[in-house]
Amino acid sequence: MSGAGTMMLLGELLDPVSCTVTPCARTLLERPVTGLTCDSRAVIPGSVFVAVKGQEVDGHQYVSQAVARGCLAVVVDREVETAKDVAVVMVADSRRALGHLAAAFYGYPAREMTMIGLTGTNGKTTTSWLVEGMLLAAGRRPGVIGTVNYRYLDRRGDRVVRDAPLTTPEPVRLQGLLREMADSGVTYVVMEVSSHALALERLAGLYFDVGVFTNLSRDHLDFHGSMEAYFQAKRKLFHDFLAPAGVAVVTFVPGRQDREAAGDAWGRRLARELREKGLMPFPGTGGKQSLLTCGFAPGCEVRAEEPVQDLDGLRCTIHLGRRVVHLESALIGRYNVLNLLTAAGVGLALGMEPEQIGGGLAAVRGVAGRLERVRLAGHDGQGPPGPAVFVDYAHTPDALENVLRTLRQVVSGRLVCVFGCGGDRDRGKRAMMGEVVGRLADVALLSSDNPRRENAAGIIADIEPGLQQSKMKKTDLEHLLRGRAPAGGYVVIADRRQAIQAACALAVEGDLVLIAGKGHETYQIIGDERRFFDDRLETKNALLRWSTDHLLRATGGTLSSGRRRVLLGAISTDSRTIEPGDVFLALTGEHFDGHDYVDIAVRKGATAVIVERPLPPDRQETAVILVADTLRALGDLARYRRRLLAPAVRVVGITGSSGKTTVKEMTAAIFEAWYEAVGCDPVLKTRGNLNNLIGLPLSLLRLKAEHRVAVLEMGMNRPGEIKRLAGIADPDIGCITNVQAAHLEGLGTIDGVAAAKGELFAAMRDDAVRVINYDDPLVRRLARQGGGRRIGFAVSRSGRRYHPEVRVTRVRNLGVAGMRFTLQLNDRQQRLTVPAVGEHNVGNCAAAAAIALAAGVGPDAIVRGLGRYRSGDKRLRLRRLPRGLRVVDDSYNANPASMA
Known part of the structure; x- marks a missing residue:
């Protein structure tokens, strides 16, 4: 499809390639082309299939499958048999033809942007990030195609990121991506060009305004066979794909003889070849190709003096022709100075001012996965x-x-x-x-x-x-x-x-x-x-991972015996579940004393124990940590772990007289939908009823670096417990689902319940978000008593008059099929069905949606997550018995209000 979005005719598509078409199929040249692919499985009626021979698979073997799927034409570089109503296009090299066809199919998008190609064994990714940062700082609109990902800013300024299965995509994907970038307003493309892409002709149909060589050292010889063949692939960028007025930026270290400089001989050789080819020193004359060299030697157009560095970065002076820039960078290493010089050379080739170059390079604080x-x-x-x-x-x-x-x-x-x-x-x-x-x-x-x-x-x-x-x-x-x-x-x-x-x-x-x-x-x-x-x-x-140092800092305890440097496992309060290497924490209660089980835990492999009274000094290999109160120590350990991962992990705290578990599960379902593209398990949530002074810490102790969010229930029986739980979890978002007559034996009155639940909002940081149930007057009152940010939800007409961010209207009870309603998230409305029985679950949906909205989750993920929710065990769960009998199991109900 061309850049204008018009359908291209087959004859127009074939114009840029030298080919012959079977005479009987010439009438097909006036037919529109619906697609272009080298994968027979992706053929749709009216598309063109290009048969490319790969390392393991030869596309010519799949021509018949492409024809069966309705392709209009097949492009081949050797004879094949096919149906008469399909155009057979013969070319000298189908791999190279694919690049030219892809460029034509997408309307030559590269011609609408300034193209910068980077090749070399090492430094391509870092240099691409530096060039991108330099262009962004100068107010330009760059897109990047490289090893880490493919990314750009669209016309609204939103960041678009695509996965990068290959450093340099295959031609159809590449040209489609370039068209996407051009249509989104990208004006510069910074592309890492791999030796595989050069050898396999993925760049056919492209020309670069700036071509960059970083270095060459041993790699990919399983593919190229020798360093000479590897170099020949790299040099193609400059000999075959540099634009007529393009600038070749070549980095090397003249005169060095040590191991570090061994690869730079290739850079010197390339520069010599390009001079012999006729490239003039930058900026050249008459719109011809020119050469710009970068390095530490005085002869380079872009050069640097030796850097001063520490773990936090480097400082050096960069010479840009006759101009000087004093640079401070968060990168470290002499090789990164070369990357900085290379990026500066690109800036110079693009006509940027030295101040723009220096400021842009300094703004790049790091590169993903590079030191x-x-x-x-x-x-x-x-x-x-x-x-x-x-x-x-x-x-x-x-x-x-x-x-x-x-x-x-x-x-x-x-x-x-x-x-x-x-x-x-x-x-x-x-x-x-x-x-x-x-x-x-x-x-x-x-x-x-x-x-x-x-x-x-x-x-x-x-x-x-x-x-x-x-x-x-x-x-x-x-x-x-x-x-x-x-x-x-x-x-x-x-x-x-x-x-x-x-x-x-x-x-x-x-x-x-x-x-x-x-x-x-x-x-x-x-x-x-x-x-x-x-x-x-x-x-x-x-x-x-727990160490004695971690344990001591978290609890404030003392090491009374045992080794200080050991590899420790998980924290456990149950001697029956101890695994080798675990830490056993001895809790005490009305009817048990964990200290009685220390020996059992040690025999099962506990490497450290946390106790609140001294043990006999006969444990040479077991670290014994003495604390004043093991229950408090348990909470302190969880709080410590949570804070070590802040702010990378967002914590949600949910309390209320009823609905905590359901709202927790709904919220978790939304976050799972929001993070579904992440390869790991990003959501931690309370298991079972682990929501009290023992359970919540045990839940938080499962927190790992891969978690993005923790959704935690907070239960209580007496005043002060929610305050302590909030102090442990330090929630970024807190929600009180409702206040009802529950736990009156410990709290006395409904006002006592409200005060106890309100401890959550009172204990939260000022920058944390309180999620308010505007349908509940007691929760509204609690919200008025505290500060901080607020987001509200309501289902009732009386609650909606407060204009909360999340509102529910047009509720329809579908019986055992669930509830249907309209969910309004600020200005966005969506009609949806949630497979949760009972009108009270509509309010739970609204609460979960408000929590997610507070966390920045998009409306689509909120709707998708609520649609995936399924009722938990013993919470209005529909069960089917023999003979068609259906039973609604709500046997968990714990107080009169939830029964109602």
């Missing part, structure tokens, strides 16, 4: 001192050496590295990577990466000789945990999650941990299975 610092936040910065931890995509010998050299310059203690190598890839680089790590790190944890179809143990065996060559000795984790710095060596831990946890556990303040190889990736490929796995989340969980 990305991972740390626990917390509202007040609490948490034990520990190592600095970085996640990086480095998966080649050169990249790994650059990163480790950078970190070696800023670490005061030990440098710890977790790494591995991908399966089904160049085996020759494995021992090389081992040698780099062994030479530059103090401690190495050799693990798996993406083993794919290879055996992980076999990959590790290929890496180990490199570590041994560097004279790094093999040891065991127990030795590293017990030893004092500078204890070193390497350990094999094939499970990547366990390796990351071990690295963070053995490192101490002053040490630095590098998790290398996967960076921004959110998966691990084992066999043919793609599993969710994010090094950054795993690192956060490793930093969250």
